[in-house]
Amino acid sequence: MNTIIGTNVSLAAQLLREGKLVAIPTETVYGLAGNALNPDTVIRIFEAKNRPTFNPLILHVPSVEAAQLYVQAIPDSIRLLMERFSPGPISYLLPKRDIVPDMVTSGSDRVVIRIPNHPVTLELLQQLDFPLAAPSANPFGYVSPVTAEDVYQGLSGKIDYILDGGPCTVGLESTIVGEEEGELVVYRLGGITVEQMEAVTGCSPRLALLHKRPDTPGQLKSHYAPGKQVLLGDVEQQLAGMNPLRAGVISFSREYKGVGKLCVLSPSGDLREAAAGLFRALRDMDAADVDVILAERFPDEGIGRAINDRLTRASAKL
Ligand code: TXA
Numbered sequence: 623m624n625t626i627i628g629t630n631v632s633l634a635a636q637l638l639r640e641g642k643l644v645a646i647p648t649e650t651v652y653g654l655a656g657n658a659l660n661p662d663t664v665i666r667i668f669e670a671k672n673r674p675t676f677n678p679l680i681l682h683v684p685s686v687e688a689a690q691l692y693v694q695a696i697p698d699s700i701r702l703l704m705e706r707f708s709p710g711p712i713s714y715l716l717p718k719r720d721i722v723p724d725m726v727t728s729g730s731d732r733v734v735i736r737i738p739n740h741p742v743t744l745e746l747l748q749q750l751d752f753p754l755a756a757p758s759a760n761p762f763g764y765v766s767p768v769t770a771e772d773v774y775q776g777l778s779g780k781i782d783y784i785l786d787g788g789p790c791t792v793g794l795e796s797t798i799v800g801e802e803e804g805e806l807v808v809y810r811l812g813g814i815t816v817e818q819m820e821a822v823t824g825c826s827p828r829l830a831l832l833h834k835r836p837d838t839p840g841q842l843k844s845h846y847a848p849g850k851q852v853l854l855g856d857v858e859q860q861l862a863g864m865n866p867l868r869a870g871v872i873s874f875s876r877e878y879k880g881v882g883k884l885c886v887l888s889p890s891g892d893l894r895e896a897a898a899g900l901f902r903a904l905r906d907m908d909a910a911d912v913d914v915i916l917a918e919r920f921p922d923e924g925i926g927r928a929i930n931d932r933l934t935r936a937s938a939k940l
């Protein structure tokens with residue numbers, strides 16, 4: 623299969639109607655999309671990514687009205703978050719309607735649904751009369767893609783079209799939230815922070831990160847992993863025990879002299895800017911002439927918590 627990169631939304635819509643796979647831009651990361659209501663297409667999404675079928679997919683829709691076609695009653699706290707943050711980098715785990723194929727949710731009676739905030743993909747979703755199932759558009763286990771070229775590098779030959787919407791502005795996946803027994807629960811840290819949700823709902827959500835739960839086999843501890851070893855923590859101390867020229871360093875705002883490659887994610891110390899550059903930095907380090915990647919731990923607040931979550935998983939052994 624010949625994979626084409628382009629900006630033709632109508633062509634992307636046509637291919638999706640034919641059951642084909644199209645990578646789509648979102649504000650978080652690029653997604654590998656197909657018609658969520660077509661089980662044959664959904665199977666091919668898993669195959670293209672080499673992803674185990676027990677790891678369910680997110681449903682993408684253009685509006686809250688469209689979301690209501692696929693989920694049952696929306697709890698008040700979730701509705702508040704939707705009104706405030708959608709379209710945006712947040713997804714909701716809700717009881718599904720029967721129309722959503724079991725293949726999408728890996729057999730669960732709950733589905734994750736999201737309204738992405740990217741003009742190109744919103745236009746695309748509006749042209750379709752079905753929702754798009756879309757995991758991040760990377761081979762399973764690797765760093766998520768933040769440009770059309772990243773997608774091409776990982777999936778060329780496996781999908782029909784890559785809809786180029788420029789670099790992703792948030793750069794980390796969506797936050798996943800739900801409600802259990804009246805309590806707001808965060809399943810994945812992401813683009814909308816815990817602090818932002820607290821400000822809207824007036825209460826602190828419980829953290830139940832999927833990849834730390836033994837009952838969710840699709841959530842492996844090691845993820846977002848580049849080909850090289852990632853060491854997270856005190857960079858200075860790590861450098862003292864190795865040839866610094868063979869090390870690549872990812873820092874928040876600090877300079878390190880004499881290292882093989884350095885990525886300072888935000889010289890001015892802005893966590894949002896750092897988040898937007900993280901996956902690019904991991905990919906650049908993978909391509910650089912260094913043997914190991916050293917990363918600072920980020921301040922554990924705001925989107926810094928999501929950055930630390932991704933770095934921890936990038937550094938984990940399987
Ligand atoms: O920002 C994002 O959310 C991106 C863009 C493309 O929208 N998508 C994304 O999808 O990150 P993916 O498949 O890489 O991650 C979705 C996560 C997975 O960890 C999956 O296990 C979990 O959501 N998930 C999806 N549906 C679920 C369900 N029904 N129950 C529990 N977990 C679910």
Ligand code: MG
Nearest residue numbers: 757758759766
């Ligand atoms: Mg992913």
